[in-house]
Amino acid sequence: MLGQDHTILAGLAADQKLALLPAMATRHGLITGATGTGKTITLQTLAEGFSEMGVPVFLADIKGDLSGLAKAGQPKGKIASRIDELQLPQLGYVNKGFPVAFWDVFAEQGLPLRATISDLGPLLLGRLLKLNSVQSALLHSVFRIADDHGWLLLDLKDLQSLLAHLSENEALYRSSYGNLPKQSLGAIQRGLLELEAQGAAQFFGEPALALSDLLLTDAWGHGVINILEAQRLANHAPKTYACLLLWLLSKLFEDLPECGDLPKPKLVFFFDEAHLLFDHAEAALLEKIEQVVRLIRSRGVALFFISQSPADIPDSVLGQLQNRVQHALRAFTPKERKAVKCAAEAFRPNPALDTSRTIEELGVGMALVSFLDEKGVPRMVEKAAIIPPQSQAGPLENAELTQIIQQSPLQECYAKTLDRYSAYEMLAEKAQIPAPKPRTKAQDPDPLEAILGSFAKKAGQQLTNQIARNIGRKLARGILGTLFGGKGSR
Ligand SMILES: Nc1ncnc2c1ncn2[C@@H]1O[C@H](COP(=O)(O)OP(=O)(O)OP(=O)(O)O)[C@@H](O)[C@H]1O
Numbered sequence: 001m002l003g004q005d006h007t008i009l010a011g012l013a014a015d016q017k018l019a020l021l022p023a024m025a026t027r028h029g030l031i032t033g034a035t036g037t038g039k040t041i042t043l044q045t046l047a048e049g050f051s052e053m054g055v056p057v058f059l060a061d062i063k064g065d066l067s068g069l070a071k072a073g074q075p076k077g078k079i080a081s082r083i084d085e086l087q088l089p090q091l092g093y094v095n096k097g098f099p100v101a102f103w104d105v106f107a108e109q110g111l112p113l114r115a116t117i118s119d120l121g122p123l124l125l126g127r128l129l130k131l132n133s134v135q136s137a138l139l140h141s142v143f144r145i146a147d148d149h150g151w152l153l154l155d156l157k158d159l160q161s162l163l164a165h166l167s168e169n170e171a172l173y174r175s176s177y178g179n180l181p182k183q184s185l186g187a188i189q190r191g192l193l194e195l196e197a198q199g200a201a202q203f204f205g206e207p208a209l210a211l212s213d214l215l216l217t218d219a220w221g222h223g224v225i226n227i228l229e230a231q232r233l234a235n236h237a238p239k240t241y242a243c244l245l246l247w248l249l250s251k252l253f254e255d256l257p258e259c260g261d262l263p264k265p266k267l268v269f270f271f272d273e274a275h276l277l278f279d280h281a282e283a284a285l286l287e288k289i290e291q292v293v294r295l296i297r298s299r300g301v302a303l304f305f306i307s308q309s310p311a312d313i314p315d316s317v318l319g320q321l322q323n324r325v326q327h328a329l330r331a332f333t334p335k336e337r338k339a340v341k342c343a344a345e346a347f348r349p350n351p352a353l354d355t356s357r358t359i360e361e362l363g364v365g366m367a368l369v370s371f372l373d374e375k376g377v378p379r380m381v382e383k384a385a386i387i388p389p390q391s392q393a394g395p396l397e398n399a400e401l402t403q404i405i406q407q408s409p410l411q412e413c414y415a416k417t418l419d420r421y422s423a424y425e426m427l428a429e430k431a432q433i434p435a436p437k438p439r440t441k442a443q444d445p446d447p448l449e450a451i452l453g454s455f456a457k458k459a460g461q462q463l464t465n466q467i468a469r470n471i472g473r474k475l476a477r478g479i480l481g482t483l484f485g486g487k488g489s490r
């Protein structure tokens with residue numbers, strides 16, 4: 001909820017209100033704590049605060065417990081007791097819902113969220129396909145060949161057909177691009193098949209997400225909270241989940257203009273289960289993540305990482321997350337004791353508080369909190385009761401969710417898949433092979449694919465736009481130094 005002077009009131013300590021200053025939000029944040037200690041509730045409260053002050057939010061809902069943000073809360077149990085105990089109505093606490101847009105790569109629990117292969121770029125795609133260094137280098141060459149020949153890589157079949165073409169016609173490209181070993185091309189093709197088997201193919205294609213659609217406010221000036229339904233994605237295709245979030249970050253960095261220090265951020269990103277971003281990330285990728293976390297501040301984007309222990313986050317990233325909420329941690333094993341010690345040492349000490357001991361003793365919904373002050377200096381750590389959300393804690397009913405998705409003003413732009421003239425069709429023409437007839441419904445269970453034909457007329461006109469956009473993007477990447485696209489490769 002909003003506090004005085006347009007700050008976000010997050011918690012109440014014995015003798016003070018703990019508020020997050022919006023001007024300091026781009027110094028990023030961290031919410032940690034053991035299972036069930038109140039991390040998601042804290043995230044929900046902060047997301048509401050940003051929305052109330054007109055800042056759009058993007059968050060990944062890993063456990064499916066955040067859709068309630070759309071609906072006014074009906075407090076019961078621990079949450080009702082907390083509201084009474086803190087006498088929150090006297091501070092202006094009222095139950096209310098927030099403007100929410102739901103997104104889902106699988107198009108089941110939200111509007112389909114898509115990116116093109118070309119947008120994703122060879123580095124992230126290489127990671128997604130678990131390529132080794134030789135295969136990754138080859139994928140960079142494949143992107144360059146596509147760029148040089150104007151073959152648009154939009155969806156998986158574009159890339160698949162290009163790989164097949166290169167495999168058959170390697171000799172034609174050798175003098176300009178070096179060897180394109182069949183075996184490595186085959187490994188990339190197999191990776192793509194695996195990705196398809198995970199159901200991730202739907203993520204690639206058009207209409208791709210336009211960033212401007214994540215930056216909306218409603219008629220009352222509240223920031224829209226974009227919820228990515230990520231349960232299925234994070235559990236079944238965790239690499240795709242991590243890549244999607246990293247792609248979004250790099251896109252924000254590339255597309256948003258540089259800005260000085262702002263009174264409030266332009267967008268706030270919450271990464272639940274943040275360890276998934278770093279698990280098995282090779283050194284080159286980790287370096288890029290650190291870079292993006294550091295640089296994205298200059299675009300007015302604030303990042304909050306949520307994980308069980310600060311030890312889940314690499315030190316170089318951890319050091320950049322300066323607004324901190326630490327819920328309880330257990331300390332049974334030596335490793336856990338070390339994690340508690342590290343978590344405690346990260347705070348500016350408070351002489352009135354034994355930080356390590358308090359971390360172990362905190363009750364549910366209680367936390368150690370330290371936000372930055374007006375000068376950007378961390379405040380002394382305080383023990384606080386976190387203010388519960390004003391919206392519903394826990395998920396919406398399915399019918400409620402469906403209604404919100406169907407009524408979304410974005411429905412018209414994103415609901416239907418668009419399959420434009422791109423590398424697949426271009427290469428089919430080149431080989432003078434007639435493009436296969438659209439697949440029948442029985443062959444292809446994806447209902448969205450059934451609508452492909454209706455966009456055929458638009459294709460010619462949009463192709464011109466796309467080429468112009470791609471050239472612009474290529475130049476921009478050259479100037480900015482691509483973060484994830486692989487410099488000079490596209
Ligand atoms: N600030 C709070 N005030 C009152 N009750 C709370 C608060 N935070 C959490 N709770 C209670 O604790 C429960 C668990 O909280 P929450 O889901 O946020 O935990 P979590 O740390 O995200 O757990 P997990 O690691 O399993 O995702 C909530 O459903 C709620 O009943």
Ligand SMILES: [Mg+2]
Pocket residue numbers: 039040041063
């Ligand atoms: Mg949680």
